[in-house]
Amino acid sequence: MEFLLSGILAITWQQVIMYCIGGLLIYLAIGKGFEPALLMPMGFGAILVNLPLSGVLDQILEGGIESHGIIQWLFETTIESSEALPILLFIGIGAMIDFGPLLSNPKMMIFGAAAQFGIFFTIALACLFGFDLKDAASIGIIGAADGPTSIMVSQIFDSKYMGAIAVAAYSYMALVPIIQPFAIKLVTTQKERSIRMPYNPRNISKLTRILFPIIVTIIAGLIAPMSVSLVGFLMFGNLLRECGCLNSLSQTAQNEFANIITLLLGITISFSMQAENFVRFETFLIMLLGLVAFIFDSIGGVLFAKLMNLFLKEKINPMIGAAGISAFPMSARVIQKLAMAEDKQNHLLMHAIGANVSGQIGSVIAGGIILYLIPQFVK
């Protein structure tokens, strides 16, 4: 009967830590409601892949018999060899986004660029901590506040820290309501946070809504070709939404399709959370650097808005700059809440949503640009 004890006897202390981490992720998902669609499958997957001789991973059994594991197979086929899952998820995300607030107020688009600063700041910081350029870039992209982009970039750069990067990206996205107010208050005064902005939306024609995803894809594809798989699928999803003749496809992309991909992505990414790759000091550093990335994204956006205010007659509430990160729609809601905390009559939500959806575009372009730039410098 000794075989019944073989699993228990094979447990390592690192695996026990992973059970605790898995339990923590499940608690954050269920108990606190932090990104439950991703953190719950990732937490459960972290336990699954760390059970000794786990059947969800490939194993060589006694007698040389090979056993194939489902999570390893999913990872190798849908993430490692094709990046299919993170890219496909963008169809669903694109179908969910209404770019109307951005199209009616295109000035807000600039914050989608400014609030990517944290990515590059963190790459520089990660280099100082001794990470090589590819790993530093994979860590910096946590600041895209966009899980699929983080997974895709770290996979293409073959980063051994992908598990930690995915956990950091999704955890901090869930913590945006805590991180952003702190970062914004660091660099704004109460008077600045109270600036009111009138909202005068103009009508957006159907033609504009249809042309927008096509034009963005072409521009991003021509200027930053590596971003085209991310931008292209995001905009394809949006075109499904806006074309008006594919409502059932659009609804499927927004709901069933996005849900299936999210479910599979969460459990599949747990492959990279095996104890020997995850329980190490670098994971702690990556969590810290991820936080820095989110903080400096917000600070970058706010400071850029303050810079613009030096030249503008009608001032922009600098908090809008922080909404240029990709965490949609959480970031826009945070800005609205902060504005209301200073002045109950100050309604910034639509401006913030404009900047926030621009952040979606900015983050995938940032991912594409990093994928293009880093190999130029790596020998």
Next chain:
Amino acid sequence: MLSAQAITNFLISLEIMGLGMAGIFTVILVIMLVVFLLGKIGGKQEEDLQD
């Protein structure tokens, strides 16, 4: 102490920061310009339809 490789990578990362941010701003500014133009054309078409 920082290794020589870390300092080299840091200096490269500053260059990447400059190029990357410039690249993102360029793409976004071009998209912004096109959206402004689309807005103008769309607005003009609406006015024509009202006339």
